Amino acid sequence: MDEFGLIRRYFTRRARYAGVIVGVGDDGAILEPAAGLQQVQVIDTVVEGVHFPRGLPAADVGYRVVAVNLSDIASMGAVPRWMTLALTLAGQDEQWVEGFASGLFEAADAHGVDLVGGDTTRGEVAVATVHVTGEIEAGRALLRSGARTGDTVFVTGSPGDAAAGLSLLEDGRGDDYLTRRFRRPTPRIATGRALVGVASACIDVSDGLVGDLRKLCEASGVGADVDVGSLPLSDDIVAAFGRDRAIEFALTGGDDYELCFTASADAVAGLDGVTAIGVITDGGAIVCRRDGAIVDVDDGGYRHFA
Protein backbone atom coordinates (compact mmCIF):
# COMPACT_ATOMS: atom_id res chain seq x y z
CA MET A 1 0.00 0.00 0.00
CA ASP A 2 1.45 3.38 -0.97
CA GLU A 3 1.68 6.52 1.15
CA PHE A 4 -1.70 7.85 0.08
CA GLY A 5 -3.43 4.57 0.73
CA LEU A 6 -1.89 4.33 4.19
CA ILE A 7 -3.01 7.84 5.06
CA ARG A 8 -6.52 7.25 3.81
CA ARG A 9 -6.87 3.91 5.55
CA TYR A 10 -5.30 4.48 8.94
CA PHE A 11 -5.14 8.20 9.59
CA THR A 12 -8.43 9.57 8.23
CA ARG A 13 -11.13 9.91 10.84
CA ARG A 14 -13.99 12.30 11.39
CA ALA A 15 -12.93 15.24 13.56
CA ARG A 16 -14.90 15.98 16.69
CA TYR A 17 -13.64 19.49 17.36
CA ALA A 18 -15.96 21.93 15.59
CA GLY A 19 -12.99 24.10 14.62
CA VAL A 20 -11.69 21.50 12.13
CA ILE A 21 -12.95 22.78 8.78
CA VAL A 22 -10.78 20.58 6.53
CA GLY A 23 -8.78 17.71 8.03
CA VAL A 24 -6.55 15.00 6.55
CA GLY A 25 -6.44 14.84 2.75
CA ASP A 26 -5.81 18.28 1.25
CA ASP A 27 -2.47 20.12 1.03
CA GLY A 28 -3.05 21.50 4.51
CA ALA A 29 -5.59 21.45 7.30
CA ILE A 30 -8.00 24.35 7.77
CA LEU A 31 -8.82 25.21 11.37
CA GLU A 32 -11.16 27.82 12.78
CA PRO A 33 -10.00 28.52 16.35
CA ALA A 34 -12.32 31.53 16.61
CA ALA A 35 -15.28 32.71 14.57
CA GLY A 36 -14.06 34.44 11.42
CA LEU A 37 -10.42 33.41 11.93
CA GLN A 38 -9.14 30.53 9.83
CA GLN A 39 -5.68 29.00 9.93
CA VAL A 40 -3.96 26.68 7.52
CA GLN A 41 -1.53 24.23 9.12
CA VAL A 42 0.92 22.09 7.17
CA ILE A 43 3.76 19.74 8.08
CA ASP A 44 6.44 18.28 5.83
CA THR A 45 9.55 16.21 6.37
CA VAL A 46 12.77 15.97 4.40
CA VAL A 47 14.94 12.90 5.00
CA GLU A 48 18.63 12.66 4.13
CA GLY A 49 19.18 10.15 1.34
CA VAL A 50 15.49 10.14 0.41
CA HIS A 51 14.39 13.73 -0.22
CA PHE A 52 17.82 15.15 -0.71
CA PRO A 53 21.18 13.61 -1.60
CA ARG A 54 23.75 13.15 1.15
CA GLY A 55 26.23 15.96 0.69
CA LEU A 56 23.68 18.58 -0.32
CA PRO A 57 24.91 21.78 1.35
CA ALA A 58 23.30 22.29 4.75
CA ALA A 59 21.97 25.70 3.74
CA ASP A 60 20.08 24.10 0.86
CA VAL A 61 18.56 21.50 3.22
CA GLY A 62 17.38 24.26 5.55
CA TYR A 63 16.03 26.31 2.67
CA ARG A 64 14.22 23.35 1.12
CA VAL A 65 12.40 22.16 4.22
CA VAL A 66 10.91 25.62 4.72
CA ALA A 67 10.14 26.12 1.03
CA VAL A 68 8.30 22.81 0.61
CA ASN A 69 6.06 23.68 3.55
CA LEU A 70 5.45 27.20 2.28
CA SER A 71 4.46 25.65 -1.03
CA ASP A 72 1.61 23.83 0.76
CA ILE A 73 0.57 27.13 2.34
CA ALA A 74 0.67 28.76 -1.12
CA SER A 75 -1.52 26.05 -2.60
CA MET A 76 -4.26 26.93 -0.11
CA GLY A 77 -4.01 30.67 -0.89
CA ALA A 78 -2.93 31.47 2.68
CA VAL A 79 -0.38 33.87 4.20
CA PRO A 80 2.35 32.07 6.20
CA ARG A 81 2.84 33.44 9.72
CA TRP A 82 5.06 31.23 11.87
CA MET A 83 6.71 27.82 11.95
CA THR A 84 8.14 25.20 14.29
CA LEU A 85 11.06 22.88 13.55
CA ALA A 86 11.89 19.32 14.61
CA LEU A 87 15.47 18.52 13.62
CA THR A 88 17.15 15.13 13.97
CA LEU A 89 20.92 15.22 13.56
CA ALA A 90 23.06 12.21 12.62
CA GLY A 91 26.65 13.18 13.15
CA GLN A 92 26.24 16.57 11.52
CA ASP A 93 28.57 19.02 13.22
CA GLU A 94 28.00 22.53 14.46
CA GLN A 95 29.08 24.00 11.14
CA TRP A 96 26.34 21.99 9.45
CA VAL A 97 23.76 23.32 11.93
CA GLU A 98 24.94 26.87 11.29
CA GLY A 99 24.56 26.38 7.54
CA PHE A 100 21.17 24.71 7.95
CA ALA A 101 19.92 27.60 10.09
CA SER A 102 21.15 30.17 7.58
CA GLY A 103 19.21 28.53 4.74
CA LEU A 104 16.16 28.00 6.92
CA PHE A 105 16.02 31.66 7.90
CA GLU A 106 16.74 32.79 4.34
CA ALA A 107 13.61 31.02 3.11
CA ALA A 108 11.58 32.13 6.13
CA ASP A 109 12.69 35.77 5.91
CA ALA A 110 11.72 35.94 2.25
CA HIS A 111 8.12 35.41 3.35
CA GLY A 112 8.08 37.05 6.79
CA VAL A 113 7.76 33.76 8.69
CA ASP A 114 8.98 33.51 12.32
CA LEU A 115 10.49 30.37 13.86
CA VAL A 116 8.69 30.09 17.20
CA GLY A 117 9.76 26.72 18.59
CA GLY A 118 11.30 23.36 17.98
CA ASP A 119 12.91 20.16 19.10
CA THR A 120 16.42 18.93 18.30
CA THR A 121 17.27 15.23 18.62
CA ARG A 122 19.96 12.76 17.58
CA GLY A 123 19.33 9.89 15.20
CA GLU A 124 20.92 7.74 12.53
CA VAL A 125 19.99 9.88 9.56
CA ALA A 126 19.27 13.58 9.34
CA VAL A 127 15.57 14.40 9.32
CA ALA A 128 14.06 17.88 9.33
CA THR A 129 10.35 18.42 9.86
CA VAL A 130 8.78 21.86 9.67
CA HIS A 131 5.23 22.84 10.62
CA VAL A 132 3.85 26.12 9.32
CA THR A 133 0.78 28.03 10.43
CA GLY A 134 -0.79 30.40 7.93
CA GLU A 135 -3.85 32.59 7.90
CA ILE A 136 -6.65 32.70 5.37
CA GLU A 137 -9.85 34.75 5.16
CA ALA A 138 -12.62 32.51 6.52
CA GLY A 139 -14.08 30.27 3.84
CA ARG A 140 -11.68 31.42 1.12
CA ALA A 141 -8.99 28.72 1.16
CA LEU A 142 -8.19 27.03 -2.15
CA LEU A 143 -9.03 23.31 -2.02
CA ARG A 144 -8.32 20.40 -4.31
CA SER A 145 -11.99 19.63 -4.65
CA GLY A 146 -13.48 22.54 -6.59
CA ALA A 147 -12.52 21.79 -10.22
CA ARG A 148 -15.46 21.70 -12.67
CA THR A 149 -15.79 20.35 -16.20
CA GLY A 150 -14.63 22.96 -18.69
CA ASP A 151 -12.22 24.72 -16.34
CA THR A 152 -8.78 25.38 -17.75
CA VAL A 153 -5.80 23.66 -16.10
CA PHE A 154 -2.85 25.96 -15.35
CA VAL A 155 0.62 25.47 -13.96
CA THR A 156 3.11 28.02 -12.61
CA GLY A 157 6.79 28.22 -13.57
CA SER A 158 8.45 25.55 -15.68
CA PRO A 159 7.84 22.10 -14.24
CA GLY A 160 10.55 19.47 -14.67
CA ASP A 161 13.47 21.78 -13.93
CA ALA A 162 13.89 20.59 -10.34
CA ALA A 163 13.84 16.90 -11.22
CA ALA A 164 16.27 17.55 -14.05
CA GLY A 165 18.47 19.47 -11.62
CA LEU A 166 18.37 16.60 -9.12
CA SER A 167 19.52 14.17 -11.80
CA LEU A 168 22.43 16.53 -12.55
CA LEU A 169 23.27 16.72 -8.82
CA GLU A 170 23.26 12.95 -8.60
CA ASP A 171 25.73 12.86 -11.49
CA GLY A 172 27.97 15.19 -9.49
CA ARG A 173 27.15 18.27 -11.51
CA GLY A 174 27.29 21.60 -9.80
CA ASP A 175 25.60 24.93 -9.51
CA ASP A 176 23.52 26.03 -12.45
CA TYR A 177 19.92 27.05 -13.12
CA LEU A 178 18.51 23.51 -13.10
CA THR A 179 20.26 22.27 -9.94
CA ARG A 180 19.27 25.50 -8.23
CA ARG A 181 15.62 24.80 -9.03
CA PHE A 182 16.01 21.62 -6.97
CA ARG A 183 18.09 23.13 -4.17
CA ARG A 184 16.03 26.29 -3.77
CA PRO A 185 12.36 25.75 -4.66
CA THR A 186 10.24 28.88 -4.97
CA PRO A 187 7.06 28.71 -2.92
CA ARG A 188 4.39 30.50 -4.99
CA ILE A 189 2.91 32.45 -2.10
CA ALA A 190 2.07 35.59 -4.09
CA THR A 191 0.44 33.58 -6.88
CA GLY A 192 -1.55 31.56 -4.34
CA ARG A 193 -2.83 34.78 -2.77
CA ALA A 194 -3.77 36.14 -6.21
CA LEU A 195 -5.73 32.96 -6.93
CA VAL A 196 -8.07 33.33 -3.93
CA GLY A 197 -11.52 33.89 -5.41
CA VAL A 198 -10.14 33.08 -8.88
CA ALA A 199 -9.05 29.42 -8.92
CA SER A 200 -11.67 26.70 -8.51
CA ALA A 201 -9.10 24.18 -7.21
CA CYS A 202 -5.38 24.17 -6.49
CA ILE A 203 -2.61 21.75 -5.47
CA ASP A 204 1.14 22.10 -5.18
CA VAL A 205 3.25 19.88 -7.41
CA SER A 206 5.60 17.82 -5.28
CA ASP A 207 5.19 14.29 -6.65
CA GLY A 208 5.01 15.13 -10.37
CA LEU A 209 2.56 17.19 -12.40
CA VAL A 210 0.40 14.32 -13.67
CA GLY A 211 0.29 12.56 -10.28
CA ASP A 212 -0.69 15.70 -8.43
CA LEU A 213 -3.21 16.74 -11.09
CA ARG A 214 -4.69 13.26 -10.65
CA LYS A 215 -5.12 13.92 -6.90
CA LEU A 216 -6.83 17.23 -7.66
CA CYS A 217 -9.14 15.52 -10.17
CA GLU A 218 -9.96 12.66 -7.78
CA ALA A 219 -10.84 15.16 -5.05
CA SER A 220 -13.03 17.06 -7.51
CA GLY A 221 -14.60 14.00 -9.16
CA VAL A 222 -13.43 15.01 -12.65
CA GLY A 223 -10.76 14.17 -15.24
CA ALA A 224 -8.39 16.26 -17.32
CA ASP A 225 -6.99 16.52 -20.82
CA VAL A 226 -3.41 17.79 -20.85
CA ASP A 227 -1.80 19.18 -24.00
CA VAL A 228 1.82 18.13 -23.69
CA GLY A 229 2.81 20.59 -26.42
CA SER A 230 1.79 23.50 -24.24
CA LEU A 231 3.99 22.56 -21.27
CA PRO A 232 6.14 25.57 -20.34
CA LEU A 233 9.58 23.93 -20.67
CA SER A 234 12.58 26.06 -19.78
CA ASP A 235 15.28 26.64 -22.38
CA ASP A 236 17.78 25.12 -19.93
CA ILE A 237 16.02 21.78 -19.59
CA VAL A 238 15.53 21.40 -23.34
CA ALA A 239 19.16 22.31 -24.00
CA ALA A 240 20.45 19.85 -21.37
CA PHE A 241 18.15 16.91 -21.96
CA GLY A 242 16.30 17.38 -25.27
CA ARG A 243 12.57 17.88 -25.62
CA ASP A 244 11.42 14.29 -24.98
CA ARG A 245 13.20 13.89 -21.66
CA ALA A 246 12.24 17.42 -20.70
CA ILE A 247 8.57 16.50 -21.17
CA GLU A 248 9.08 13.37 -19.07
CA PHE A 249 10.64 15.42 -16.26
CA ALA A 250 7.82 17.96 -16.50
CA LEU A 251 5.04 15.40 -16.32
CA THR A 252 6.43 12.98 -13.73
CA GLY A 253 9.61 14.37 -12.22
CA GLY A 254 8.39 15.89 -8.99
CA ASP A 255 10.04 18.31 -6.56
CA ASP A 256 8.69 21.25 -8.58
CA TYR A 257 6.76 23.03 -5.83
CA GLU A 258 4.83 24.82 -8.53
CA LEU A 259 1.07 25.32 -8.30
CA CYS A 260 -1.31 23.38 -10.53
CA PHE A 261 -4.76 24.95 -10.48
CA THR A 262 -8.01 25.22 -12.36
CA ALA A 263 -9.92 28.36 -13.30
CA SER A 264 -11.91 29.80 -16.16
CA ALA A 265 -9.72 30.38 -19.21
CA ASP A 266 -9.68 34.17 -18.95
CA ALA A 267 -9.60 34.47 -15.16
CA VAL A 268 -5.85 34.63 -14.86
CA ALA A 269 -5.17 37.46 -17.33
CA GLY A 270 -2.43 39.60 -15.84
CA LEU A 271 -0.95 36.82 -13.72
CA ASP A 272 2.70 36.35 -14.62
CA GLY A 273 4.35 32.97 -14.87
CA VAL A 274 1.15 31.00 -15.39
CA THR A 275 0.54 28.71 -18.39
CA ALA A 276 -2.63 26.94 -19.56
CA ILE A 277 -1.83 23.26 -20.14
CA GLY A 278 -5.20 21.57 -20.44
CA VAL A 279 -8.87 21.37 -19.63
CA ILE A 280 -11.00 19.63 -17.02
CA THR A 281 -13.23 16.85 -18.40
CA ASP A 282 -16.11 14.92 -16.97
CA GLY A 283 -14.36 11.59 -17.31
CA GLY A 284 -12.26 10.35 -14.40
CA ALA A 285 -9.04 9.95 -16.40
CA ILE A 286 -6.00 12.13 -16.91
CA VAL A 287 -5.28 12.04 -20.65
CA CYS A 288 -2.07 13.54 -22.04
CA ARG A 289 -1.92 14.34 -25.76
CA ARG A 290 1.05 15.29 -27.88
CA ASP A 291 0.38 16.45 -31.44
CA GLY A 292 -3.06 14.94 -31.06
CA ALA A 293 -1.85 11.45 -30.06
CA ILE A 294 -2.42 10.06 -26.58
CA VAL A 295 0.78 9.47 -24.63
CA ASP A 296 0.96 7.06 -21.74
CA VAL A 297 2.12 8.52 -18.45
CA ASP A 298 2.31 6.39 -15.35
CA ASP A 299 4.24 6.22 -12.13
CA GLY A 300 7.04 4.45 -13.94
CA GLY A 301 7.57 7.44 -16.16
CA TYR A 302 6.48 8.69 -19.55
CA ARG A 303 6.16 6.67 -22.74
CA HIS A 304 4.94 7.28 -26.25
CA PHE A 305 2.42 4.85 -27.65
CA ALA A 306 3.87 3.32 -30.77
Place this chain on the structure above:
Amino acid sequence: MDEFGLIRRYFTRRARYAGVIVGVGDDGAILEPAAGLQQVQVIDTVVEGVHFPRGLPAADVGYRVVAVNLSDIASMGAVPRWMTLALTLAGQDEQWVEGFASGLFEAADAHGVDLVGGDTTRGEVAVATVHVTGEIEAGRALLRSGARTGDTVFVTGSPGDAAAGLSLLEDGRGDDYLTRRFRRPTPRIATGRALVGVASACIDVSDGLVGDLRKLCEASGVGADVDVGSLPLSDDIVAAFGRDRAIEFALTGGDDYELCFTASADAVAGLDGVTAIGVITDGGAIVCRRDGAIVDVDDGGYRHFA
Protein backbone atom coordinates in the same frame (compact mmCIF):
# COMPACT_ATOMS: atom_id res chain seq x y z
CA MET B 1 27.72 21.89 21.83
CA ASP B 2 24.62 20.18 23.21
CA GLU B 3 21.05 20.41 21.97
CA PHE B 4 20.17 23.38 24.12
CA GLY B 5 23.27 25.31 23.13
CA LEU B 6 22.57 24.67 19.45
CA ILE B 7 19.00 25.89 19.78
CA ARG B 8 20.04 29.00 21.68
CA ARG B 9 22.83 29.84 19.30
CA TYR B 10 21.37 29.17 15.89
CA PHE B 11 17.61 29.09 16.18
CA THR B 12 16.74 31.90 18.61
CA ARG B 13 15.89 35.16 16.92
CA ARG B 14 13.55 38.02 17.73
CA ALA B 15 10.12 37.45 16.18
CA ARG B 16 8.72 40.13 13.94
CA TYR B 17 5.10 39.00 13.86
CA ALA B 18 3.26 40.74 16.70
CA GLY B 19 1.28 37.58 17.41
CA VAL B 20 4.35 35.75 18.76
CA ILE B 21 4.01 36.09 22.55
CA VAL B 22 6.62 33.46 23.53
CA GLY B 23 8.95 31.98 20.92
CA VAL B 24 11.83 29.51 21.07
CA GLY B 25 12.94 28.46 24.56
CA ASP B 26 9.93 27.38 26.65
CA ASP B 27 8.08 24.06 26.49
CA GLY B 28 5.91 25.45 23.72
CA ALA B 29 5.37 28.62 21.73
CA ILE B 30 2.54 30.99 22.62
CA LEU B 31 0.85 32.67 19.68
CA GLU B 32 -1.92 35.22 19.59
CA PRO B 33 -3.52 34.99 16.13
CA ALA B 34 -6.40 37.25 17.21
CA ALA B 35 -6.91 39.57 20.16
CA GLY B 36 -7.85 37.57 23.23
CA LEU B 37 -7.15 34.19 21.60
CA GLN B 38 -3.89 32.49 22.52
CA GLN B 39 -2.58 29.19 21.20
CA VAL B 40 0.19 26.97 22.44
CA GLN B 41 2.06 25.08 19.71
CA VAL B 42 4.52 22.26 20.40
CA ILE B 43 6.47 19.80 18.24
CA ASP B 44 8.33 16.68 19.32
CA THR B 45 10.05 13.86 17.51
CA VAL B 46 10.65 10.24 18.49
CA VAL B 47 13.38 8.37 16.61
CA GLU B 48 13.69 4.59 16.46
CA GLY B 49 16.80 3.42 18.29
CA VAL B 50 17.18 6.76 20.09
CA HIS B 51 13.91 7.60 21.83
CA PHE B 52 12.52 4.11 21.80
CA PRO B 53 14.08 0.67 21.42
CA ARG B 54 13.73 -1.12 18.10
CA GLY B 55 11.06 -3.72 18.65
CA LEU B 56 8.88 -1.55 20.86
CA PRO B 57 5.31 -2.40 19.79
CA ALA B 58 4.04 0.00 17.13
CA ALA B 59 1.03 0.95 19.26
CA ASP B 60 3.39 2.09 22.03
CA VAL B 61 5.36 4.22 19.56
CA GLY B 62 2.18 5.86 18.35
CA TYR B 63 0.96 6.42 21.90
CA ARG B 64 4.28 7.85 23.06
CA VAL B 65 4.73 10.41 20.31
CA VAL B 66 1.32 11.89 21.08
CA ALA B 67 1.79 11.71 24.85
CA VAL B 68 5.16 13.47 24.87
CA ASN B 69 3.68 16.35 22.89
CA LEU B 70 0.61 16.54 25.11
CA SER B 71 2.98 16.70 28.08
CA ASP B 72 4.40 19.94 26.66
CA ILE B 73 0.85 21.27 26.27
CA ALA B 74 0.14 20.26 29.88
CA SER B 75 3.22 22.07 31.15
CA MET B 76 1.85 25.33 29.71
CA GLY B 77 -1.58 24.81 31.30
CA ALA B 78 -3.27 24.64 27.91
CA VAL B 79 -6.07 22.50 26.44
CA PRO B 80 -4.93 20.40 23.45
CA ARG B 81 -7.16 20.77 20.37
CA TRP B 82 -5.65 19.21 17.26
CA MET B 83 -2.44 17.71 15.93
CA THR B 84 -0.55 16.99 12.71
CA LEU B 85 1.76 14.03 12.10
CA ALA B 86 4.91 13.57 10.01
CA LEU B 87 5.78 9.88 9.84
CA THR B 88 8.91 8.43 8.25
CA LEU B 89 8.78 4.67 7.73
CA ALA B 90 11.84 2.45 7.33
CA GLY B 91 10.63 -0.93 6.17
CA GLN B 92 7.77 -1.00 8.66
CA ASP B 93 4.90 -2.90 7.10
CA GLU B 94 1.21 -2.13 6.95
CA GLN B 95 0.56 -4.05 10.16
CA TRP B 96 3.03 -1.76 11.93
CA VAL B 97 1.25 1.31 10.58
CA GLU B 98 -2.09 -0.07 11.77
CA GLY B 99 -0.67 -0.61 15.26
CA PHE B 100 0.99 2.80 15.29
CA ALA B 101 -2.28 4.47 14.32
CA SER B 102 -4.21 2.59 17.01
CA GLY B 103 -1.82 3.80 19.73
CA LEU B 104 -1.74 7.30 18.32
CA PHE B 105 -5.52 7.60 18.36
CA GLU B 106 -5.77 5.98 21.80
CA ALA B 107 -3.61 8.76 23.27
CA ALA B 108 -5.36 11.44 21.23
CA ASP B 109 -8.86 10.23 22.07
CA ALA B 110 -8.08 10.25 25.79
CA HIS B 111 -7.69 14.01 25.52
CA GLY B 112 -10.13 14.88 22.72
CA VAL B 113 -7.42 15.74 20.19
CA ASP B 114 -8.12 15.48 16.45
CA LEU B 115 -5.54 14.47 13.85
CA VAL B 116 -6.01 17.05 11.08
CA GLY B 117 -3.15 16.46 8.68
CA GLY B 118 0.19 14.91 8.03
CA ASP B 119 2.94 13.70 5.77
CA THR B 120 4.19 10.15 5.33
CA THR B 121 7.65 9.48 3.89
CA ARG B 122 10.21 6.68 3.56
CA GLY B 123 13.60 6.78 5.25
CA GLU B 124 16.27 4.59 6.79
CA VAL B 125 14.97 4.71 10.36
CA ALA B 126 11.47 5.25 11.66
CA VAL B 127 10.83 8.82 12.81
CA ALA B 128 7.53 10.19 14.05
CA THR B 129 7.02 13.90 14.61
CA VAL B 130 3.80 15.29 16.03
CA HIS B 131 2.76 18.93 16.27
CA VAL B 132 -0.03 19.86 18.66
CA THR B 133 -2.04 23.07 18.85
CA GLY B 134 -3.63 23.91 22.19
CA GLU B 135 -5.63 26.81 23.53
CA ILE B 136 -5.00 28.88 26.63
CA GLU B 137 -6.79 31.88 28.11
CA ALA B 138 -4.85 34.97 27.00
CA GLY B 139 -1.96 35.77 29.31
CA ARG B 140 -2.51 32.73 31.54
CA ALA B 141 0.01 30.21 30.15
CA LEU B 142 2.42 28.63 32.63
CA LEU B 143 6.00 29.57 31.78
CA ARG B 144 9.38 28.38 33.05
CA SER B 145 10.34 31.87 34.07
CA GLY B 146 8.06 32.75 37.00
CA ALA B 147 9.67 30.93 39.97
CA ARG B 148 10.48 33.16 42.98
CA THR B 149 12.67 32.61 46.03
CA GLY B 150 10.73 30.79 48.72
CA ASP B 151 8.34 29.03 46.32
CA THR B 152 7.91 25.34 46.96
CA VAL B 153 9.05 22.90 44.23
CA PHE B 154 6.52 20.17 43.36
CA VAL B 155 6.50 17.17 41.09
CA THR B 156 3.61 15.05 39.83
CA GLY B 157 3.50 11.24 39.88
CA SER B 158 6.54 9.15 40.77
CA PRO B 159 9.56 10.20 38.71
CA GLY B 160 12.09 7.54 37.80
CA ASP B 161 9.57 4.85 36.93
CA ALA B 162 9.81 5.38 33.17
CA ALA B 163 13.62 5.30 33.09
CA ALA B 164 13.59 2.20 35.30
CA GLY B 165 11.04 0.65 32.95
CA LEU B 166 13.19 1.44 29.92
CA SER B 167 16.16 -0.29 31.54
CA LEU B 168 13.96 -3.35 32.08
CA LEU B 169 12.81 -3.24 28.45
CA GLU B 170 16.42 -3.07 27.28
CA ASP B 171 17.12 -6.16 29.37
CA GLY B 172 14.30 -7.90 27.53
CA ARG B 173 11.87 -7.70 30.43
CA GLY B 174 8.22 -7.50 29.67
CA ASP B 175 4.99 -5.87 30.60
CA ASP B 176 4.69 -4.62 34.14
CA TYR B 177 4.01 -1.33 35.89
CA LEU B 178 7.48 0.15 35.33
CA THR B 179 7.83 -0.74 31.65
CA ARG B 180 4.32 0.55 31.10
CA ARG B 181 5.34 3.92 32.58
CA PHE B 182 7.89 4.12 29.75
CA ARG B 183 5.65 2.76 27.00
CA ARG B 184 2.59 4.79 27.92
CA PRO B 185 3.47 8.13 29.53
CA THR B 186 0.59 10.03 31.14
CA PRO B 187 0.38 13.63 29.97
CA ARG B 188 -0.75 15.62 33.01
CA ILE B 189 -3.29 17.75 31.17
CA ALA B 190 -5.80 18.01 34.04
CA THR B 191 -3.10 18.93 36.55
CA GLY B 192 -1.69 21.54 34.17
CA ARG B 193 -5.14 23.09 33.82
CA ALA B 194 -5.56 23.12 37.60
CA LEU B 195 -2.23 24.91 37.97
CA VAL B 196 -3.24 27.91 35.83
CA GLY B 197 -3.28 30.86 38.22
CA VAL B 198 -1.68 28.68 40.91
CA ALA B 199 1.82 27.70 39.77
CA SER B 200 4.45 30.41 39.37
CA ALA B 201 6.48 28.31 36.90
CA CYS B 202 6.16 24.89 35.27
CA ILE B 203 8.13 22.52 33.02
CA ASP B 204 7.58 18.96 31.91
CA VAL B 205 10.19 16.41 32.92
CA SER B 206 11.56 14.73 29.82
CA ASP B 207 15.34 14.87 30.32
CA GLY B 208 15.46 14.08 34.06
CA LEU B 209 14.07 15.88 37.08
CA VAL B 210 17.25 17.73 38.09
CA GLY B 211 18.12 18.73 34.54
CA ASP B 212 14.65 20.06 33.80
CA LEU B 213 14.40 21.81 37.19
CA ARG B 214 17.72 23.45 36.28
CA LYS B 215 16.16 24.78 33.05
CA LEU B 216 13.21 26.17 35.01
CA CYS B 217 15.59 27.82 37.51
CA GLU B 218 17.78 29.27 34.76
CA ALA B 219 14.74 30.76 33.05
CA SER B 220 13.59 32.22 36.39
CA GLY B 221 17.02 33.40 37.58
CA VAL B 222 16.86 31.37 40.79
CA GLY B 223 18.21 28.16 42.33
CA ALA B 224 16.63 25.27 44.20
CA ASP B 225 17.20 23.03 47.19
CA VAL B 226 15.81 19.53 46.64
CA ASP B 227 15.19 17.13 49.54
CA VAL B 228 15.99 13.74 48.09
CA GLY B 229 14.24 12.03 51.02
CA SER B 230 10.91 13.49 49.95
CA LEU B 231 11.01 12.15 46.38
CA PRO B 232 7.77 10.22 45.73
CA LEU B 233 9.30 6.87 44.76
CA SER B 234 6.91 4.13 43.70
CA ASP B 235 6.89 0.85 45.60
CA ASP B 236 7.65 -0.93 42.33
CA ILE B 237 10.87 0.96 41.59
CA VAL B 238 12.19 0.51 45.14
CA ALA B 239 11.33 -3.20 45.08
CA ALA B 240 12.99 -3.74 41.70
CA PHE B 241 16.09 -1.57 42.09
CA GLY B 242 16.52 -0.62 45.76
CA ARG B 243 16.27 2.88 47.14
CA ASP B 244 19.63 4.26 45.93
CA ARG B 245 19.14 3.37 42.28
CA ALA B 246 15.50 4.44 42.50
CA ILE B 247 16.66 7.88 43.61
CA GLU B 248 19.15 8.00 40.75
CA PHE B 249 16.41 7.14 38.24
CA ALA B 250 14.12 9.76 39.81
CA LEU B 251 16.68 12.56 39.69
CA THR B 252 18.33 11.93 36.32
CA GLY B 253 16.48 9.19 34.44
CA GLY B 254 14.24 11.15 32.11
CA ASP B 255 11.23 10.09 30.03
CA ASP B 256 8.92 10.82 32.99
CA TYR B 257 6.60 13.34 31.34
CA GLU B 258 5.61 14.47 34.80
CA LEU B 259 5.23 18.16 35.65
CA CYS B 260 7.76 19.95 37.85
CA PHE B 261 6.36 23.27 39.05
CA THR B 262 6.69 25.95 41.68
CA ALA B 263 3.96 27.49 43.85
CA SER B 264 3.36 28.65 47.38
CA ALA B 265 3.47 25.75 49.83
CA ASP B 266 -0.26 25.68 50.50
CA ALA B 267 -1.49 26.55 47.04
CA VAL B 268 -1.88 22.99 45.86
CA ALA B 269 -4.02 21.65 48.68
CA GLY B 270 -6.56 19.33 47.16
CA LEU B 271 -4.47 18.49 44.10
CA ASP B 272 -3.94 14.73 43.92
CA GLY B 273 -0.68 13.15 42.88
CA VAL B 274 1.50 16.16 43.67
CA THR B 275 4.47 16.05 46.07
CA ALA B 276 6.60 18.86 47.52
CA ILE B 277 10.27 18.04 46.96
CA GLY B 278 12.11 21.28 47.66
CA VAL B 279 12.25 25.04 47.77
CA ILE B 280 13.38 27.79 45.41
CA THR B 281 16.50 29.67 46.58
CA ASP B 282 18.12 32.87 45.47
CA GLY B 283 21.36 31.18 44.51
CA GLY B 284 21.77 29.89 40.96
CA ALA B 285 22.52 26.30 41.93
CA ILE B 286 20.42 23.18 42.20
CA VAL B 287 21.41 21.54 45.49
CA CYS B 288 20.17 18.05 46.35
CA ARG B 289 20.32 16.95 50.00
CA ARG B 290 19.80 13.50 51.51
CA ASP B 291 19.60 13.24 55.30
CA GLY B 292 21.13 16.71 55.44
CA ALA B 293 24.19 15.86 53.30
CA ILE B 294 24.68 17.32 49.84
CA VAL B 295 24.63 14.72 47.05
CA ASP B 296 26.23 15.36 43.70
CA VAL B 297 23.97 15.03 40.69
CA ASP B 298 25.28 15.71 37.22
CA ASP B 299 24.59 14.71 33.69
CA GLY B 300 26.64 11.59 34.21
CA GLY B 301 24.24 10.42 36.88
CA TYR B 302 23.92 10.57 40.63
CA ARG B 303 26.67 10.07 43.18
CA HIS B 304 27.03 10.33 46.95
CA PHE B 305 29.82 12.52 48.25
CA ALA B 306 32.12 10.41 50.44
